[in-house]
Amino acid sequence: MLYLKDPREPQKQAIARSWIAALSERDLIIISPQVMNEFAYNVLRKFPAIATAELTQFLLAMEPWCKAPLTAATCLEGLAIHGRYRYSFFDSTLIAAALAYGCDILLSEDLADGQKIGNLTIINPFETALEAVLAS
DSSP states (O other): OGGGGOTTOHHHHHHHHHHHHHHHHTTOOOBOHHHHHHHHHHHHHHOTTSOHHHHHHHHHHHGGGBOSOOSHHHHHHHHHHHHHHOOOHHHHHHHHHHHHHTOSEEEOSSSOTTOEETTEEEEOTTTSOHHHHHHO
8 A cells, every 4th residue: 555655666666556446446445544553654754744634544445344343352362363374463463463354365575475364375476467367
């Protein structure tokens, strides 16, 4: 999501926009509150010139996608995932939330592309063609 606001990476920005547009059009975007929190934190830290009102509008646009749980159970499952797979705790709670919601795919450039955790497959959107994912 952050690449949508990052003009320093025009190629990644274009790819991110393509993924978001295609998945949004098909009502396939699911995020947890943690995604919104991390997005806001990073925008405030990396792009201080972005006005609070603009960030607020962007977060409001993300709100309908915010369906995956962030609960005590996802916290505990995240800790178990962290212990087993050695991902950071925050990445592990994202995985736990995706699993709890029943997601099949988790998009991340920071995790191991192609790794399966339960019924979830991690996909790097900058290394995998959008069409390949939509066709499956």
